[in-house]
Each structure stands twice: as structure tokens, then as C-alpha cells.
Amino acid sequence: NAGVTQTPKFRILKIGQSMTLQCTQDMNHNYMYWYRQDPGMGLKLIYYSVGAGITDKGEVPNGYNVSRSTTEDFPLRLELAAPSQTSVYFCASSYGWGEKEKLFFGSGTQLSVL
Amino acid sequence: DQQVKQNSPSLSVQEGRISILNCDYTNSMFDYFLWYKKYPAEGPTFLISISSIKDKNEDGRFTVFLNKSAKHLSLHIVPSQPGDSAVYFCAASEGGATNKLIFGTGTLLAVQP
Numbered sequence: 241n242a243g244v245t246q247t248p249k250f251r252i253l254k255i256g257q258s259m260t261l262q263c264t265q266d267m268n269h270n271y272m273y274w275y276r277q278d279p280g281m282g283l284k285l286i287y288y289s290v291g292a293g294i295t296d297k298g299e300v301p302n303g304y305n306v307s308r309s310t311t312e313d314f315p316l317r318l319e320l321a322a323p324s325q326t327s328v329y330f331c332a333s334s335y336g337w338g339e340k341e342k343l344f345f346g347s348g349t350q351l352s353v354l
Numbered sequence: 355d356q357q358v359k360q361n362s363p364s365l366s367v368q369e370g371r372i373s374i375l376n377c378d379y380t381n382s383m384f385d386y387f388l389w390y391k392k393y394p395a396e397g398p399t400f401l402i403s404i405s406s407i408k409d410k411n412e413d414g415r416f417t418v419f420l421n422k423s424a425k426h427l428s429l430h431i432v433p434s435q436p437g438d439s440a441v442y443f444c445a446a447s448e449g450g451a452t453n454k455l456i457f458g459t460g461t462l463l464a465v466q467p
Binding site for chain 2: 244275280281282283284285288298299330332341342343344345346347348
């Protein structure tokens, strides 16, 4: 039972570098999400998707981009990394249709931008 | 503006006793509430939820209470076990077409043997 898989688990970036955080789920969930968690803070929604080809902004989308070409995959792209993007990133998925709030999370990617 | 607030960053209880974690919200449009549990180096996992049409939902040792007039919910764990030691996040949703869960800042529960 893989569930939601995120790679990499850790990454250090230099300011201005780019990277893609990978997320894949094997539960055939329609809804997928990207959250970030800063120290002492709750999870903030970056982007979400209700199905392949459909994405929308969350609370803190600036500096990020997403795509959803398949049901399984929902990568998060950082184009020009900044120190403010140092955080732990969580990908999540949910079934939807009455169950969309019950999220299944990956184990997270700890990103440091120096 | 923090729409979901968990004012206690940490809580320590003895094994076998009751743990009570609190959560307050400001958005009267929230109609679905959830608690998630998070262990270190893992993602949060869903624990229990409650719809605004109810004031209580129970699942084994876990009970969530909702007081809509006070915009307050609480999670009761009875009896508390050392394996319950984790960070607990309260979350809320407006339901309907929105897909945005708003999370609180979390409460670290430590259950002492």
C-alpha cells in the first residue's frame, strides 16, 4: 500500500535555482493538494487539483506552479527558489464526492533554500 | 488572519487520563471540521471529523465536540496512551464546492507513562 509518495525527502537549493517536487498516488483519488508547513505554523494550501487537467490556487501560490496531466501525478515546480520557500512540503490526495476533506498525506519533503 | 486557532502549543497528560485539545474558529461559513494527527517525519493522518449539523462524534477513544455558538471544538482522548503522543491539527472547511481545508497551528500532546 504505497498511498501518496513524495520525492525527494530532503533537498537543499541555492537562491535562484529551480526544482520539481514529485508526488504520485495510487488510490485513484480525484483530488490532490500541495501544502507547506513552516515552523510553528499550520499547513498552508499552495495549489490543488480536482482532476486531471484542472488546477487552482490555494492560500499561498506565489512562487510555485503545478500541473496535473494524469490522475496519479501532481508535481510542484519552484522556478526561482527564495529563502522564504524554506519549508516542509506535503502532498495529499482525497477521494472527493463527500470525502474530499479526508486527506491522505505523503511523508513530506524538507526543503532548505540557502 | 488565523481563521482556525489552537491556542495551546503543547499539552502534557498522564497515561490513562483524559486529554482535551481545543480549537477555535472565526469563519461562520465553516461547516465541516476535522482532526489530524502527525508523528515526527511523517505526514498528517486523518483522525476524526464532525459536520456542523452534529455536536458530537465518537470513534473509540476519540470524541470530538462542536459548539457552533462559541465557534469552538474540542478533541477528547480517553484513556490517553503513550502512543497518542503526537502533534494534533484542527482543520475546517466551508464544504460545498470549495476544496480548501484551513489548518490550525497544532498542539503537541505528550502522554507520560
